[in-house]
Amino acid sequence: MQFTRVTVQEQVGTVSFERGKVNAINEALVMELTERLQQLAADPQVKAVILTAAGKFFSFGFDIPEFLSFSREDFTRFLTNFTSLYRKLFLFPKPVVAALNGHTVAGGLMLATACDRRLMVPGKSKISLNEITFGSTLTAGFLEMLVFLVGTRDAQRMVYSGAMYTAEEALTIRLVDQVCSPETLMDEAQRIACAMAQLDSRAFASIKLLLRQPIGDRMREREPDSIKEFVDVWYSGETRKQLAEIKIRS
Amino acid sequence: MQFTRVTVQEQVGTVSFERGKVNAINEALVMELTERLQQLAADPQVKAVILTAAGKFFSFGFDIPEFLSFSREDFTRFLTNFTSLYRKLFLFPKPVVAALNGHTVAGGLMLATACDRRLMVPGKSKISLNEITFGSTLTAGFLEMLVFLVGTRDAQRMVYSGAMYTAEEALTIRLVDQVCSPETLMDEAQRIACAMAQLDSRAFASIKLLLRQPIGDRMREREPDSIKEFVDVWYSGETRKQLAEIKIRS
């Protein structure tokens, strides 16, 4: 466990990304977070979860430079694990609050979208699904979650344009639920998570799954074809050239 | 027919609940309303329906004290009948207007949600899906209808919190279509129902079902598992304790 840290306070487990300055998502981070979630789901002391990070980024999204050396097979395996992670997060039986401390981009937003609530800091931090700007497609499962969150219209507008949103703009389309200053973000996340931790656990899990399982089922059903398509686009000459130009500040 | 009353005026059939002060839903009321709807559907003189009640409650929801003496088998049968009732109401071939004269809670809101339009009195009357506050889950079919009505986001917010809404608040999330003073409620409901009664009956029924049948199909498909889960939660020790504390004013 080198890229995530977990603390538990008042029945709330907080998972923080700790991978460099931008928390780029690589396979190790995905496997770690998957294991963290499994532990938190099983831990009877934990009644709610917060997902967050420190610094200017919640997450930059995929660690593209690292993935450029991956074979198609390896990248397919990573995508299978990543999509499985966001699906588990979407169907996580306990309440999950995303405390978006900074830029929340692409794969980072995919994880945030899976949560029950999103709080975000205002100002320079941007939220974006910029895949189309570098010739990448998206995944079927993520689009199912995005439509669940903001509806088809705003989902279409976001993914067609790849535009960047401030937290305030994201609030108007309800992509985030609340804008919090950096000073109050974690307190507010803790307050909300604590309140949700008081709910009857079994009733909450049951209601959450009644609402989300049908979407989860479609996600699982559509994902294998979607991953194949994602890989085909990712390894096409035109997209590959654009990916090679992406740098990560570290 | 002891818990409902029907009057017909200008091709509009009005069904009123008449079960004590709070119109708590028990099995007899469900069976009666089911039969009333069947008669109104078959009556060529009736072109639209209003669902309402008198007093401070449209409906309190399930008659919990009465159900506490039910065996699991009996309660399962009741739920099967109740979910079948709201599905028939959701797919009722004629226009249905809910005139919400007062508090509209839990099972009462489930019936209101199935209608084509909802008018509600302002002020102290509350609308609420409070199941989570006493450890109960919901039903899959109702959640399908709620998402149809207000979308996934507001549906999730309502059912996670169990919060109470005034009619004015319910209007902002479009859970009700219109707020009417108690003095004008029935006139306005009659006016709207009359206008809908003028629509070409066959075209209306066809269009309504084109829009709602896919949801109706999912409701029917998901309901049996959902009822099983509902019963499991309802009879669990923790929830049972909370149910036993609920009193009904009569």
Added chain:
Amino acid sequence: MQFTRVTVQEQVGTVSFERGKVNAINEALVMELTERLQQLAADPQVKAVILTAAGKFFSFGFDIPEFLSFSREDFTRFLTNFTSLYRKLFLFPKPVVAALNGHTVAGGLMLATACDRRLMVPGKSKISLNEITFGSTLTAGFLEMLVFLVGTRDAQRMVYSGAMYTAEEALTIRLVDQVCSPETLMDEAQRIACAMAQLDSRAFASIKLLLRQPIGDRMREREPDSIKEFVDVWYSGETRKQLAEIKIRS
């Protein structure tokens, strides 16, 4: 090709209806537009498409007087071709902008609904799904697209009432994306189409289909039964009488 005209400018293909004053949709127009779309999809010089017309009508909808002489078999074939056309438009792999130059009614709105963006002129021009006002039903595929566009609530309100909307009103429910003066409509449509033409073509097509293919699949699945029902209602005595009264200005 007598009822449509195509011009290409800066990688944007513009298809204009040219059928009399109101661009009533008959079978020849449907077959022509289907062929035009096929050509534009295959043309590597074309990266985006605009759909528009001249005069006071984008389209009046079906050429009802012409269809009154059709046998049930012929009308069924027309509906099969028409629904296939709007489905192809909905799933068209390149961006499609509808520049609504005037009244956009019934079948005309169905085509507009299938596009990625809708711009419309303000003022007297009306947008309407008036089917219920003359006893006609709608099609399942169109309702799927309408719900995709505006959500279930506004879809239900529109199709239950058959009401007419100005562009400004249509904007508030997001049935159109933008209101443009007649003088700026085509420039603005060209500007937007050009911008969308710059997007990575493959990524755009992939993302568009990830979002729309599930709806397209339901459209195809539900359409045959829906067409049968549409024909049954259309040929019923009551509706036939109302259809016979409809005149088209030419």
